[in-house]
Amino acid sequence: MTTTAVxxxxxxxxxxxxxxxxxxxxxxxxxxxxxFRQRDQVVFTFAFPVVFLFLFASIFRDDVRNAGITASQLxxxxxxxxxxxxxxxxxxGISIAIxxxxxxxxxxxxxxxxxxxxxxxxxxxxxxxxxxxxAILLLVGTAFYDIDLPTDAGRWFDFAWIFVxxxxxxxxxxxxxxxxxxxxxxxxxxxxxxxLVLQFISGVYIAIDTIPDWMLNIGALFPLKWMCQGLRxxxxxxxxxxxxxxxxxxxxxIALVLGAWCVGGLLLCLLTFRWKNRxxx
Amino acid sequence: MTTHANGxxxxxxxxxxxxxxxxxxxxxxxxxxxxxxxxxxGPNGAGKSTTVEILQGNRDRDAGEVSVLGSDPAHGTRAxxxxxxxxxxxESAPAExxxxxxxxxxxxxxxRPRDPEEVIGLVGLEAKAGSRIKALSGGQRRRLDVALxxxxxxxxxxxxxxxxxxxxxxxxxxxxxxxxxxxxxxTIVLTTxxxxxxxxxxxxxAIIAQGQVVAEGEPAGLRERYGTGATVEWTDPxxxxxxxxxxxxxxTVGTLMARFDGEIPGLRVRRPTLEDVYLRLTGxxxxx
Numbered sequence: 001m002t003t004t005a006v007x008x009x010x011x012x013x014x015x016x017x018x019x020x021x022x023x024x025x026x027x028x029x030x031x032x033x034x035x036f037r038q039r040d041q042v043v044f045t046f047a048f049p050v051v052f053l054f055l056f057a058s059i060f061r062d063d064v065r066n067a068g069i070t071a072s073q074l075x076x077x078x079x080x081x082x083x084x085x086x087x088x089x090x091x092x093g094i095s096i097a098i099x100x101x102x103x104x105x106x107x108x109x110x111x112x113x114x115x116x117x118x119x120x121x122x123x124x125x126x127x128x129x130x131x132x133x134x135a136i137l138l139l140v141g142t143a144f145y146d147i148d149l150p151t152d153a154g155r156w157f158d159f160a161w162i163f164v165x166x167x168x169x170x171x172x173x174x175x176x177x178x179x180x181x182x183x184x185x186x187x188x189x190x191x192x193x194x195x196l197v198l199q200f201i202s203g204v205y206i207a208i209d210t211i212p213d214w215m216l217n218i219g220a221l222f223p224l225k226w227m228c229q230g231l232r233x234x235x236x237x238x239x240x241x242x243x244x245x246x247x248x249x250x251x252x253x254i255a256l257v258l259g260a261w262c263v264g265g266l267l268l269c270l271l272t273f274r275w276k277n278r279x280x281x
Numbered sequence: 282m283t284t285h286a287n288g289x290x291x292x293x294x295x296x297x298x299x300x301x302x303x304x305x306x307x308x309x310x311x312x313x314x315x316x317x318x319x320x321x322x323g324p325n326g327a328g329k330s331t332t333v334e335i336l337q338g339n340r341d342r343d344a345g346e347v348s349v350l351g352s353d354p355a356h357g358t359r360a361x362x363x364x365x366x367x368x369x370x371x372e373s374a375p376a377e378x379x380x381x382x383x384x385x386x387x388x389x390x391x392x393r394p395r396d397p398e399e400v401i402g403l404v405g406l407e408a409k410a411g412s413r414i415k416a417l418s419g420g421q422r423r424r425l426d427v428a429l430x431x432x433x434x435x436x437x438x439x440x441x442x443x444x445x446x447x448x449x450x451x452x453x454x455x456x457x458x459x460x461x462x463x464x465x466x467x468t469i470v471l472t473t474x475x476x477x478x479x480x481x482x483x484x485x486x487a488i489i490a491q492g493q494v495v496a497e498g499e500p501a502g503l504r505e506r507y508g509t510g511a512t513v514e515w516t517d518p519x520x521x522x523x524x525x526x527x528x529x530x531x532x533t534v535g536t537l538m539a540r541f542d543g544e545i546p547g548l549r550v551r552r553p554t555l556e557d558v559y560l561r562l563t564g565x566x567x568x569x
Contacts, residue, residue, distance in 0.1 A: 016392035017359050026389050030378070037377040102373040110337060111433070112363040113390040276339075 023117035028124025035125060045091065046133055049083040050140055056205065057145050064207070068239035071207065076141035077231035078204045083133040084163065085170045085195065085224055088126045092174030093191035096122075100277055101184030109275040119175070126171045134163065147235050155234050158251060162230040165258035169223040172265025179272045203228045209243045216245055223261045226254045289348075290315045290437050290468040291336060296345035298331050305331040307492030309345075313470055313485075315436075318463050320483030321472040324563055328492040329472040330370060333441045336470070337367050350437055363391050366435030366467075370442045372426045376415035380406055383414060384428050391433035404428045404458060420451040424458075431462060438462060440471040444478060456481055476556045490563040500555055507562060508553030513537075516547035 036042055053075055060071035099105050108118060141147035150156055174191075181190040199205055201219035208216070208228075219225040232240065233249030241248050291313035298306040306328045313319045321329045334340040335347060338354030338361075347354060352361045374383055384401055388394035401410050404424040409417060417425065423443065430438055440459075444452045452475075459482055463469055473479055479486050480500045487497040496503055511530040515537060516522050527533045530550050537545050 017363065018389060018392070023389060026386065030375075030382075030386055033382070034375055034377045103369065103371060104373055104375065106339065107367075107369065107372065107374075107429075110339065110362065110365075110367040110369070111387065111390045112359040112392075114359065 017112060020114045020116050021120065023113060024120025025124070027113075027117055027121025031121045031125040032128055035129065045087065045129065046136060049079045049086065049133065049137055052082070052205075053079040053137060053140060053145075060207075064240070064243065067243050068237055070146065072145045073147060073236060074207055074232070074240075074243075076137065076145050076147045077235050078228050080134055080137045080141075080231050081166065081202075081224060081227035082199055082204045083137050084130050084166050084227060085198075087130040087133050088167050088170040089174040089177070090191055090195050091129070092122060092126065092171055093177040094187045096175060096178035097181045097187035097191070098184035100178065100274070101187075103277075105275045122175070123171065126167060130163070130167050141235070150234055158230065159234045161255065162227060162234065162258070165255065165262060166223055166227040166230075169258050169261035169265055170227075172262065172269055173223070176265060176268040176272055179274055183277075198222055198224045201225075207243070208245065213245070220245075220257075223258055226257045230254045230258075288315055289313060290350060291319075291470065292346075292348040293332075293336075294346045296332065296335065296347060297343045298328075298335065298340070299343050304492050306335075306342075309489070309492070309494055311487060311494070311497075313468065315468050316463075316466055317484040318459065318469045318471070318482050320479040320486035321470065321489060322474070322476070322479045322486050322559065323472075323489035324474060324565065327489045327563070329474075329489055330441055332489070333439055333470065333472055337365070337439055338362075339367075360392075363393075363433050364436045366430040366433060366438040368426050368430040368438070368440040368443055370445070372422070374414045374422065374425055374429070377413060379411050379413055380417070380425055380428075381410040383425070384432055387429050387432050393434055394432055395434045397432065400428050400432050403431070403461065405454060420447055423447070423451075424455075427455075427458065431467070435467060437468045437470070440469065442472055442474070444473070444475065452478070476559055480555050488559060488562050495562045496558075504553065504555050504558055507558040508555075510553070512551045512553075514547065514549040514551065515545050518546075522547065 057072035057075040060075070063070055064074065142149060150159070177191055178187070181187040198219060201211060201215045202222065202225035203211065203219070204224070216225070229244065229249065230251065233251060289312050291311060293309060293311040296306050296309040297304070309328070309332060321332065323329050331340065335342050336349050336354055338357040341355065350361065350364055352358070380401060381397065384397045388397050401407055404427050406421060406424055406428065409421055414422065414425065427443065430440070444455050447455060456478070459469060459471070471482065483500060485497070485499055486503070487494045489495070496507060498506065510526055510528045512524055512526050513530050513533045514522065514524045525533055534548070534550065537548070
């Protein structure tokens with residue numbers, strides 16, 4: 001075979017390679033299909049924040065002093081933020097670590113699939129499951145815990161960007177942390193511990209005005225605290241602002257911190273992502 | 282593009298790879314022609330898998346020149362990956378998907394995929410096409426691995442120990458599949474530590490030991506070149522089995538005929554098998 005006979009073929013192949021977005025969409029469909037076929041995983045993923053909302057909002061239901069709300073109301077935005085983080089950070093952190101350990105990633109790397117399509121697929125999965133999770137919590141919150149849906153469009157807009165930025169930042173952090181566990185078996189422990197700690201110091205389980213300032217300041221370094229705060233701003237009355245550390249919702253700062261985490265998370269992923277396990281070299 | 286000019290699908294010169302203090306690949310040269318089935322044979326830990334992983338573009342090398350289909354696999358583009366099929370040593374496929382879904386999905390990665398149904402038929406999984414992967418047996422999963430390796434219609438197929446863990450019947454079926462693919466013009470490189478597999482499939486093979494190629498050629502040629510001499514076996518009148526290794530078996534038999542005056546009990550003249558050659562070359566002769 002001569003050079004001239006081969007070169008055009010290789011070029012023609014390069015032109016005909018399927019596009020990044022198209023394969024990303026296909027991968028998203030595949031990820032969702034796999035997710036929804038694991039019924040126990042589906043049930044537990046969606047039930048977890050609902051059960052916690054029920055427990056906390058039923059145990060703590062007194063009026064909050066000077067804030068014009070009940071403790072139950074506080075837990076609805078808190079659990080929504082935790083739900084967003086669990087469908088993105090926790091589920092990606094664990095599932096990618098397992099896929100890496102079971103050599104699913106290595107196999108994909110051996111095909112002409114564009115790496116970006118793999119991540120796009122994960123984005124679709126996280127977006128759909130995150131939206132579902134949020135909708136379920138909102139439904140429970142409005143039905144049982146006196147949460148009113150915002151009436152003005154501005155609040156819905158705030159809700160939309162908090163959801164998108166928070167989900168993106170947490171998803172990127174989840175992808176980054178997936179490289180930390182040495183094996184798929186240890187992934188759950190490695191991912192769940194920091195998530196649990198963050199939930200305690202970001203105002204998910206414990207009301208923001210009872211957490212010591214130094215803890216809250218550590219929590220404020222990460223996205224979850226700001227997601228909670230933003231969602232309180234969307235779904236709680238203005239009178240509840242007195243509970244905040246800064247005495248206000250601080251939407252501008254929330255956008256800044258979450259946006260910064262999106263950029264930082266992306267850089268972290270690009271620097272640390274591996275297709276193979278450490279053992280595989 | 283030099284490899285295309287000289288007709289080589291894989292051209293490896295002076296390949297080296299070190300893991301810490303251990304030298305896994307110690308200066309390997311390989312020239313694998315387009316269209317042939319090439320076997321890399323050697324004991325566990327000889328450096329076969331490391332070599333194949335470097336050809337796949339899945340492992341860095343420390344030294345040497347490697348050209349696979351005209352490109353350096355360390356810098357493989359998407360177009361290059363679409364021309365190389367890989368069947369790994371240890372695979373895992375998405376357990377919750379069916380065979381058909383998985384094969385169809387992988388077909389979408391490639392610019393010119395084969396027909397998924399045809400590929401499912403080729404590996405003999407028609408009856409399991411609608412089954413979830415988690416319900417497949419080990420051998421069926423391995424066949425799915427091969428299906429995913431060939432779905433892109435590769436010019437070169439790299440298989441690392443493809444039949445480890447197969448029962449004899451599954452192994453024969455797999456051999457038929459490799460022969461089919463080879464007949465279609467696919468260049469095939471496979472590692473194995475099963476001698477009969479290398480002898481049954483490979484047009485040419487390289488025997489690797491301690492990171493080096495100790496012999497290379499056609500299976501029959503290797504036997505002739507390295508398998509000198511013969512072993513003459515017989516049974517003495519007192520019932521003791523005897524064996525003598527000699528370069529002149531005819532003379533030995535002549536001597537025995539004179540001694541026994543008629544039939545020689547238990548007479549057998551054995552030429553070395555490929556296995557004898559292999560064990561000698563890989564320094565495992567005592568294992569016999």
